[in-house]
Amino acid sequence: MLDVVWFKRDLRVADHAPLARARGRILPLYIIEPGYWQGGDASPRQWRFLRAALLDLRAELAAIGLPLVVRSGDAVTLLRRLHAERGIATLHSHEETGNLWTYARDRAVGRFCREAGIPWAQTRQFGVARPLASRDGWARFFGATMAAPVTPIPHGLQPAAYLIEGAIPEQPLPWNADDGLLEQQPAGRAAGLALLESFLAGRGRDYRRGMSSPRSAPLVCSRLSAHLAMGSLSMREVIQRVERAGQEFSAMEPRASPIPLGAVQSLRSRLHWHCHFIQKLESEPELEHRAAHPAVQAARIATAPDDPALLAWAEGRTGYPLVDACMRSLIATGWLNFRMRAMVQSFASYHLALDWAASGARLARLFTDYEPGIHWPQVQMQSGATGINTPRIYNPVKQSLDQDPLGEFIARWVPELAHIPAGLRHTPWKLDTPPPGYPQPIVEQATALRAARERLSRMRGAEGFGREAARVFHKHGSRQRRFAQDDPMAERAREAARQAKASRQGLLDL
Numbered sequence: 136m137l138d139v140v141w142f143k144r145d146l147r148v149a150d151h152a153p154l155a156r157a158r159g160r161i162l163p164l165y166i167i168e169p170g171y172w173q174g175g176d177a178s179p180r181q182w183r184f185l186r187a188a189l190l191d192l193r194a195e196l197a198a199i200g201l202p203l204v205v206r207s208g209d210a211v212t213l214l215r216r217l218h219a220e221r222g223i224a225t226l227h228s229h230e231e232t233g234n235l236w237t238y239a240r241d242r243a244v245g246r247f248c249r250e251a252g253i254p255w256a257q258t259r260q261f262g263v264a265r266p267l268a269s270r271d272g273w274a275r276f277f278g279a280t281m282a283a284p285v286t287p288i289p290h291g292l293q294p295a296a297y298l299i300e301g302a303i304p305e306q307p308l309p310w311n312a313d314d315g316l317l318e319q320q321p322a323g324r325a326a327g328l329a330l331l332e333s334f335l336a337g338r339g340r341d342y343r344r345g346m347s348s349p350r351s352a353p354l355v356c357s358r359l360s361a362h363l364a365m366g367s368l369s370m371r372e373v374i375q376r377v378e379r380a381g382q383e384f385s386a387m388e389p390r391a392s393p394i395p396l397g398a399v400q401s402l403r404s405r406l407h408w409h410c411h412f413i414q415k416l417e418s419e420p421e422l423e424h425r426a427a428h429p430a431v432q433a434a435r436i437a438t439a440p441d442d443p444a445l446l447a448w449a450e451g452r453t454g455y456p457l458v459d460a461c462m463r464s465l466i467a468t469g470w471l472n473f474r475m476r477a478m479v480q481s482f483a484s485y486h487l488a489l490d491w492a493a494s495g496a497r498l499a500r501l502f503t504d505y506e507p508g509i510h511w512p513q514v515q516m517q518s519g520a521t522g523i524n525t526p527r528i529y530n531p532v533k534q535s536l537d538q539d540p541l542g543e544f545i546a547r548w549v550p551e552l553a554h555i556p557a558g559l560r561h562t563p564w565k566l567d568t569p570p571p572g573y574p575q576p577i578v579e580q581a582t583a584l585r586a587a588r589e590r591l592s593r594m595r596g597a598e599g600f601g602r603e604a605a606r607v608f609h610k611h612g613s614r615q616r617r618f619a620q621d622d623p624m625a626e627r628a629r630e631a632a633r634q635a636k637a638s639r640q641g642l643l644d645l
């Protein structure tokens with residue numbers, strides 16, 4: 136009989152409790168699932184990053200005397216065959232909050248295990264509770280989970296014998312692998328650790344100031360997202376390292392500290408948000424395709440995948456230079472900073488009135504760090520679909536002037552505008568002669584904004600909107616705010632309703 140350790144998005148041996156808990160003959164297994172890779176949110180760039188992390192994992196396992204067995208196919212079929220041939224004593228894995236496809240697959244694996252009498256030991260790896268009774272107290276739960284000791288790398292484990300390891304293919308299925316990526320982010324554990332250490336050693340010095348601009352963000356942001364999404368680093372070890380650094384730095388003269396304490400604090404908050412957001416999808420997996428607020432869901436109009444506005448946005452041809460520069464840089468690098476992600480999503484939903492699920496799927500495929508639990512709640516939030524967040528309509532010209540004042544980022548990614556005066560790169564339509572090859576704005580900014588505001592106001596003004604918003608807040612809202620009252624839930628519900636009302640009057644134009 137075998138103890139199977141099923142690696143999913145946890146491609147490391149450090150802080151890997153399922154591996155450390157396995158006993159007897161151990162079979163580390165990775166299943167390449169063509170069904171997953173056929174999904175509308177999966178892409179060649181994600182596979183390339185994952186493949187490199189898998190090769191790295193194979194080397195890490197070899198160093199502790201274990202093979203990494205890689206098989207391609209349907210998880211239940213493969214596990215059933217393995218059980219018939221060799222017998223599975225226990226299946227070990229981390230809990231996974233993935234997309235709806237992996238959720239359905241896990242349910243099928245659960246059914247198979249129950250029928251076959253195989254215990255499936257699933258361990259938590261993030262600060263994500265399964266199930267979560269109430270959002271109250273979640274922050275405490277997160278803190279306690281992250282403070283638990285990191286699991287040491289196990290040694291002296293007994294490998295399962297007579298198993299062919301299996302190759303890690305170039306592609307998970309025959310597809311056109313050319314998705315425009317020019318700069319692949321280095322994958323694997325050493326690359327992830329190096330990013331964390333370089334951030335703490337000084338790269339993160341200007342994190343707070345530089346994180347919003349697409350010019351400085353690639354350097355000053357941690358860039359840990361893809362490593363956290365594929366699990367080459369564990370969230371617990373990252374948080375504990377960041378907290379240790381915070382303690383060291385606070386004992387130093389501020390000028391001697393490699394990065395300001397504020398940068399450490401900001402990174403720590405974002406790592407908290409990571410799990411806060413994933414908890415939303417864990418608690419309501421349907422958020423991948425259903426708007427959190429029922430009124431927004433009822434008002435949705437589907438966008439066809441070949442909608443010309445969707446294609447122009449996704450390919451960087453909207454005529455709004457910063458939007459186009461962001462989309463083209465994302466296509467080429469697989470990464471974009473938070474503010475620009477929010478801006479491009481907001482532009483698709485508000486200016487172009489596209490359905491968030493269609494634009495969200497395009498973005499998901501372009502992100503190497505695609506993490507469903509962050510992605511879908513963020514896509515909904517930036518599209519006004521949650522009902523509990525004040526709608527943020529980003530003005531692409533204002534963002535351009537604020538975040539790329541000299542138009543350098545624009546010139547780099549939109550070469551059609553490189554030769555025009557820097558001051559006009561934000562608004563090339565003001566030139567007497569339009570720059571050749573660059574489109575006119577796809578929509579007129581003021582008209583599009585007015586229409587978006589009207590749509591929002593109509594919806595948010597409808598009877599019962601605030602009541603439903605309070606329900607959404609109760610399920611998903613952050614409790615990290617100060618409420619001085621003795622009935623927190625009632626006060627929070629009132630606050631959500633108040634926000635919904637306020638945002639009918641003045642929507643943010645960022």
Ligand SMILES: Cc1cc2nc3c(=O)[nH]c(=O)nc-3n(C[C@H](O)[C@H](O)[C@H](O)COP(=O)(O)OP(=O)(O)OC[C@H]3O[C@@H](n4cnc5c(N)ncnc54)[C@H](O)[C@@H]3O)c2cc1C
Nearest residue numbers: 356357358359360405406408409473476477505506510513
């Ligand atoms: C529309 C939209 C879609 C997004 N989709 C994803 C996604 O698929 N995968 C993903 O990892 N992030 C996503 N984000 C959040 C955020 O933009 C990225 O985590 C961040 O830009 C990654 O770069 P970094 O690792 O350098 O982040 P840093 O700023 O260095 O932050 C460190 C880590 O904190 C977490 N984090 C940072 N910002 C957020 C946030 N706002 N919400 C939740 N967690 C956060 C991430 O794990 C990140 O790696 C999305 C944001 C928006 C607006």
